[in-house]
Amino acid sequence: MTTGDRPSSAPTMGDVAHRAGVSQMTVSNVVNGRTARVGAATRARVLAAIEELGYRVNVSASRLRSGRTGVVALAVPDFSLAYYAEFAERLAVRFAEAGLRLVLEHTAGRRESELATVERGHLDQYDGLALVLAAGDAEEVARRHPGRPVVIVGEREVSSSLDHVVMDNVGGARAATEYLLSTGARRIAVLGAQPGGPVSMASLRTRGYLEAIAAAGVAPDARLLVGGGVGFDDGARSAAALIAEGAIPEALLALTDETALGALHTLAAAGIDVPGRVQVVGWDGTRAGRFATPALTTVDPDNDAIADAVVRLLARRIHADGPVPREIVMPAARLVRRGTTL
Amino acid sequence: MTTGDRPSSAPTMGDVAHRAGVSQMTVSNVVNGRTARVGAATRARVLAAIEELGYRVNVSASRLRSGRTGVVALAVPDFSLAYYAEFAERLAVRFAEAGLRLVLEHTAGRRESELATVERGHLDQYDGLALVLAAGDAEEVARRHPGRPVVIVGEREVSSSLDHVVMDNVGGARAATEYLLSTGARRIAVLGAQPGGPVSMASLRTRGYLEAIAAAGVAPDARLLVGGGVGFDDGARSAAALIAEGAIPEALLALTDETALGALHTLAAAGIDVPGRVQVVGWDGTRAGRFATPALTTVDPDNDAIADAVVRLLARRIHADGPVPREIVMPAARLVRRGTTL
DNA sequence: ATGAAAGCGCTAACAC
DNA sequence: GTGTTAGCGCTTTCAT
Numbered sequence: 001m002t003t004g005d006r007p008s009s010a011p012t013m014g015d016v017a018h019r020a021g022v023s024q025m026t027v028s029n030v031v032n033g034r035t036a037r038v039g040a041a042t043r044a045r046v047l048a049a050i051e052e053l054g055y056r057v058n059v060s061a062s063r064l065r066s067g068r069t070g071v072v073a074l075a076v077p078d079f080s081l082a083y084y085a086e087f088a089e090r091l092a093v094r095f096a097e098a099g100l101r102l103v104l105e106h107t108a109g110r111r112e113s114e115l116a117t118v119e120r121g122h123l124d125q126y127d128g129l130a131l132v133l134a135a136g137d138a139e140e141v142a143r144r145h146p147g148r149p150v151v152i153v154g155e156r157e158v159s160s161s162l163d164h165v166v167m168d169n170v171g172g173a174r175a176a177t178e179y180l181l182s183t184g185a186r187r188i189a190v191l192g193a194q195p196g197g198p199v200s201m202a203s204l205r206t207r208g209y210l211e212a213i214a215a216a217g218v219a220p221d222a223r224l225l226v227g228g229g230v231g232f233d234d235g236a237r238s239a240a241a242l243i244a245e246g247a248i249p250e251a252l253l254a255l256t257d258e259t260a261l262g263a264l265h266t267l268a269a270a271g272i273d274v275p276g277r278v279q280v281v282g283w284d285g286t287r288a289g290r291f292a293t294p295a296l297t298t299v300d301p302d303n304d305a306i307a308d309a310v311v312r313l314l315a316r317r318i319h320a321d322g323p324v325p326r327e328i329v330m331p332a333a334r335l336v337r338r339g340t341t342l
Numbered sequence: 343m344t345t346g347d348r349p350s351s352a353p354t355m356g357d358v359a360h361r362a363g364v365s366q367m368t369v370s371n372v373v374n375g376r377t378a379r380v381g382a383a384t385r386a387r388v389l390a391a392i393e394e395l396g397y398r399v400n401v402s403a404s405r406l407r408s409g410r411t412g413v414v415a416l417a418v419p420d421f422s423l424a425y426y427a428e429f430a431e432r433l434a435v436r437f438a439e440a441g442l443r444l445v446l447e448h449t450a451g452r453r454e455s456e457l458a459t460v461e462r463g464h465l466d467q468y469d470g471l472a473l474v475l476a477a478g479d480a481e482e483v484a485r486r487h488p489g490r491p492v493v494i495v496g497e498r499e500v501s502s503s504l505d506h507v508v509m510d511n512v513g514g515a516r517a518a519t520e521y522l523l524s525t526g527a528r529r530i531a532v533l534g535a536q537p538g539g540p541v542s543m544a545s546l547r548t549r550g551y552l553e554a555i556a557a558a559g560v561a562p563d564a565r566l567l568v569g570g571g572v573g574f575d576d577g578a579r580s581a582a583a584l585i586a587e588g589a590i591p592e593a594l595l596a597l598t599d600e601t602a603l604g605a606l607h608t609l610a611a612a613g614i615d616v617p618g619r620v621q622v623v624g625w626d627g628t629r630a631g632r633f634a635t636p637a638l639t640t641v642d643p644d645n646d647a648i649a650d651a652v653v654r655l656l657a658r659r660i661h662a663d664g665p666v667p668r669e670i671v672m673p674a675a676r677l678v679r680r681g682t683t684l
Numbered sequence: 685a686t687g688a689a690a691g692c693g694c695t696a697a698c699a700c
Numbered sequence: 701g702t703g704t705t706a707g708c709g710c711t712t713t714c715a716t
Binding site: 009010054056057058059060061063064073078079080081082085086088089090092096101102103104105106108119120121122124125147231232235236258261262264265268269287288290291292293294295 | 401
């Protein structure tokens, strides 16, 4: 009523133009900060009209016409896993500094959902996408020829045409295992293990472990490769199973911090001394691990370097004029020794 | 080249229509599952054309025209706080069951960012929004008259026109404090406290605590109200400060699980027995608390009920024809007793 | 420095 | 059951 002739629906750029007595194009120029093309007085008038009408640009319309959005997406398998959550926060802060907004999408760790995020019609909503690949295959993603910059955050280097930030899964597992061996441990269990099978976080970390014990001349023992998930409950369950078997290992390499924390819980309940009787190593460098009791020794994937790389790789493509050479980055994982190891 | 006359850019609905020898509207009907309006044979031909061209609907265009999007957003202050992360995951699963996709937005806990999420042009991207209000005011949000369903997830009931899912902050703090008093504790510290000041999570929980001790005839002691943030570090620091003062309280009411876990870390390092010497209560019911050692007693806000309410309130408005009466829901918080209390 | 025209890709509304 | 028309709100392009 009070805003003119479009009583109930939102004011458009046309409404603002009308009120300011200028063309719609001038409003667009003001809104988009193309100050060179608008006189100061005109600009002031337009700004006043925007204020009076409470006008906001319609993102969908702007996006449809220009293709640009100012928004990037991060697609993760699960919002609640501490590792992804902390990674997302790191990215959000960095992208904000780069003038881009970050939104999170959810893939439920399903291959088809992961692929859906790079379909054109979907990806068109964003200037770029960082895709954490848990189930799917990077080559399959690349085959969809996404029309926008995509960075794969993944488990292994892969021969696709996409930029790739690779986790140092094999190297990290090897480093952790080597350290445990150096303390004298020989019977080292892996919680969340997946020997063989399709390439995945679990299979690669398991491989690094197997390589390290082989190099040290320690024979693998299938009973020490405890499968299952990598959540808190899985860790607790796996530790309980190991205890029930009677032959408690000298060390546990848990494939995530949450698995390690779950195992720690079970060990404490059973009165088993950590690290005296059993050493425990986690993976991810999460805050929860740092504040556990004892503080959790963990494989730090170098999350800052990973986040930096994702932002850099995406930003350079978003702002590029021509083609950009493909790049692969693999920050080195390193063991952070704290209280759960000797 | 192989797909016809639009070599490099993405195929449109028009391309599909052309190839299938039907009108664009028929393609739209097929894509949107309006099967009643399309013959089986036609449908098959359209589907084939879609497959051959690798066509995907452009979400932005569809959104602009129809207004509908099939996507809802949850705006949180911080992706990495376990409470929000776990809450987001709960919502994502529930919305998926309701046929809606959930994306996460980031407000950095800043009032202006919170308000920006409900601006028309921004909100138009979504069918609805759940907004976790940390800094801003619900009445201010309501004054923007968001053009789409918005549910406020907030600290207190408020006289706005928006649906509201309210945390039982005062009640939860009272219940936790009453329990601690019942165990004989008299000197109970609050970590993350904020006595007085603007209404916030911290001030309301502090109020509940003060009400409970007043009712028990225990005099408040300013030295027991330890301010600061509610992260791991804050909890660790606050506990250290309390220890340094020499007069260690009989119990700590930490305003989040992360604060409690931080405090637990410090207490363990100082060799102080929990719960024998000091009891500790957290707040949020996170998984990390459940698997701490000892397992953390916590105020459970009833996150399932909160998530159910958010989905229900948003869905009923999204699918409503006419106006919908405003609703306020406040699930009761309850104390979950575990190992850090007597 | 400003404006007019065209159209991004899609769907609502109606005609047949 | 299928087609035609119009237009969502914006920005591109080109004219002045």
